[in-house]
Amino acid sequence: MSKLQNAIVGGVRTVLGRVPASWLPGGTPDPIIQKRATLGTQQPRIDGPDKVRGAARFAAEVPMANLLHAAFVHSTVARGKIAELDVSAAEAAPGVALVMTYRNAPKMSVPPAIGITNLKAAGNHTLPVMQDAEIRWNGQAVAVILAETREQAEHAATLVRIRYNAAQSRTRFKDGKKDASTPDSILIERNRVDKGNASKKLAEAAYKIDAVYRTPWQNHNPIEPHAATIAWQDGQLIVHDATQMIHATAGSLAKVFGLKEADVFVSSPFVGGGFGAKGMWDHQILGAAAAKLAGRPVRVMLSRASMHRLVGGRTQTEQRVALGASADGKLTALLHHGYATKPRHSICDEGFSLTGRSLYASASFDIVQHHVDLDLLANSFMRAPGETPGTFAIECAMDELAHQLGMDPVELRRRNVASCDPISGAPHSQSATMTAYDLGAERIGWARRAPAPRARRDGEWLVGMGCAGGTFPFARMPGTSARITLDARGQAHVASAAHEMGMGTATVQRQHAADRLGLPLDSVSVTIGDSRLPFASFAGGSSQTASLGAAISAASGKLAAELLRLAGNDTPLAGLRASDVEFADSGLRSIDEPSRHESFASIFRRSGHKDLSVTGESGPPLEMLKFSMHSTSAIFCQLRVSEVTGEIRIDRLVGAFDCGRILNTKTATSQFKGGMIMGLGMALTEETLLDERSGRIMSTSLADYHVPVHLDVPEIDVLWTDIPDPRTPMGARGIGEIGTTGVAAAVANAVFNATGIRVRDLPITLDKLAFNQTPEKREAISPPEFP
């Protein structure tokens, strides 16, 4: 599959390389870039007031009569079989309606796996769900309890008695590396890149860095736990879900239960944070199965512990980066090798090795990643999968190289920044990375940074500054559709099964539709969030805004054609084709002769129609294969490190982003900041504590798994270049994920500048700073000997 995929993608790229850009999507810059009215301004969220009032209804709040509540029992071994199972006490417990195990669960198919070829697939792993006695990871759901109240269900869950025949399991990263596999491709890219004889150039390089960087397993912790309210009605499955994959979940549940797609309805108007986690995991499947058996609707709301055991996170990586450079700082070799845990049943690639392919114009490349197959919960996508751990390694290595060269780290980037795709040679659609660096450097006062480490002090605190680059590719998903309904009063309504995880989807697309249709903002409304609406791809890969934007743009083109048809010949627009007109002033007008204008109201009045409805679709994203399309960023950090304790306090964080046009300054700022705060968590505190002896996660609460608290978050400045990308809808590239990339490296680089200590192993907890590692003569008593 992967080899075939490499051949197909490679072939398409070769062909597109010869096709004139003007033939492709984005061949002509989107006219909205020039004539925007509300896009680019600050607009409040349209869902804001409802959320503040508590009126926005989330998945676990949908009322339903006769509802049962679910609790889960999780396995306590990583591999093996259920040898004995006694559910009698649980079944007899107060309020219990059903105890479901592999013995009585309905027969269900394995859900289709998420992939680039099937947009209706949502499976994060390829394992059967509660179909046999087999245990495949520590924490797997082995029983579902349904009871009248959640408390009763949780109590009954403690009464299920299980004995396992444990089998040999593989839960240690170090051991798993020995049998690591090397896939042919990572996402849609060929895995191995070998260009320009990197090992020879590295050996000959005047300056070189060769280091190993480690990033830990991280769990998702959106404020809203995974939840679903599920009912079967007349053979139809109704799922009020918290998902960023509405149609994919509906399509997958149809396959799992052998239903027609039309018989599964998934609704998810609001999601309390997604970040890649809110896809389809076992809880929706088990909830639907249990509801079917019980003959009553079911509410599933995962506890934090159940979330950590059933919903995958960002996987562990170990990355070697070697850089070779000449005395002027020009990169002669870039080597990026490494390992990521990816259980064989897991779908999500943590493509860290993609990071180094686009940032710098090295004279040679040697890139490959290997996957470590362990008996663990499947991986998930987590905000900027791949680039988040990847930028940590590459951007720390760049800082190490700058230090070795005695060169300013920003200057080192300036000398190496790519002017086209450094591997394929494909042109950038738009790129102004160094503009972002210059903006950020000025804002934080980079000139005040002492080049030598450990040069600035404030009492016991060592003060430092660091920077790092971030990157994330542009993506536009094909198939995403939008329906525009325009009525005689000039009111437009946009509908699509798109997703709102807090980013401002409807808010921004309302601005877009208003500008696109030449309407005032309050003449446009947007409905998103359920599977009865026109198809939408997932909200992931920072692709939703572009995909939905392309769909609205396509629909608006159809709308213009339809309006011209309705307008007939008795109109100032007579004789014009759709390509000759544009929307303006609540009507259509000739592009060449703006005085030839007719309002929507007038067209509808004459034709006698009450309204007009058209649907447009995001077409094949060929531009992604022709151009090198990446958002980039420059992150700057100023911090203090206590020389007494090693505690790190971030004083300032600045992110400057080159992401094309910014569509709504308010929601964009919020999204960038949120991403940067996640980056701070990665840098300083977040780590899933996996006990490698048992494969068991030991950090299953928000007290044990440390996300940043308010006091950890400094003043954050967000800046952007706002240069439109001529190849994208609205001139914008995605902004959801890039905020997280580069932050951990900027922090680690600032820690080095402050202390002279290089920490290559995230998170940078205080015990990793060398003065806390000074060997104690009493240390390392293992096993301990006590009196």
Add this chain to the structure above:
Amino acid sequence: MTPLAFHVARDRAEALSLGAANGARLIGGGTNLVDLLRQNVESASDLVDVSRLAANIQEVDNGALLVGASMKNSALAAHPMVRGRYPMLSRALLAGASAQIRNMATVGGNIMQRTRCPYFYDVDGARCNKRQPDSGCDAMGGFNRYHAILGGSNACVATHPSDMCVALAALAALVHLAGPEGERTVPLAEFHVLPGANPQVETVLRNGEMITAIELPPATPAMTNSEYRKVRDRSSYAFALVSVAAGLEVVEGKIAEARIALGGVAAKPWRATRAEAALRGLPATRANFLAAAEEELTKAQPLEGNAFKVGLARRTIAAVLESLAGERA
């Protein structure tokens, strides 16, 4: 959590009588006990709510303060007499948990809270001698970064998580107890016990006894010139890796009195008596502070995951004392 009965005690006598029942547990703010019950670490047939019992501060004739066991952590931290006379206690309280939890948590409950060792909480998936005697300890060879470097045993290396108790130990506070056999007082520093072979036994509290009050001794200059420093993995809402409650009185450059207690290093708040004794009469210098801290830590037995705590404790003790000496210089 198993179904249980809930009673509200109107006075101490009622609390004692309801609490004497087999399977009954007293509950203050419930900020730890409810978690323990919900996660099945503990079970109870009856909960006796003592949050309506004495919750005030009384000054007694000799200048000591009597703090009712049901006083909320936030109220105690904000009390002017506590802030003025025992700043280390106020700061320790404010370093604990979150504002919401401090508003619920009581003084008695804070003393009675249990370790946050993750293996202790993982009823289904981990072994723990404290939870189930003689079942084994998965923290050994597992995650023991937060665990004890002082006073641990082969059976258990869990730490006591309280911040407040560390300051109370340094202040030589007394715990007032009432029970079927009458009332008694125990020094806070002797209230919690080291694990030895029986880590399930955590305090000297007898069956049917309850904490009624904390007595803060009359303030000395070293209690008033005091501070609390908590070192942790994030700025708020994390348990101490190491914490130091300390007070210092310097007279003519010489240390007249030093009070030091450590948190995050043992199964109990660790009164650093060796360091205190070593400092008496010495000049208040950094070198002496470090040497005294070293003296206290000679017996430290770090584990694989927490060797860093020894140096961290030494430097933090010295830094806190240095800053206290500086203020009096």
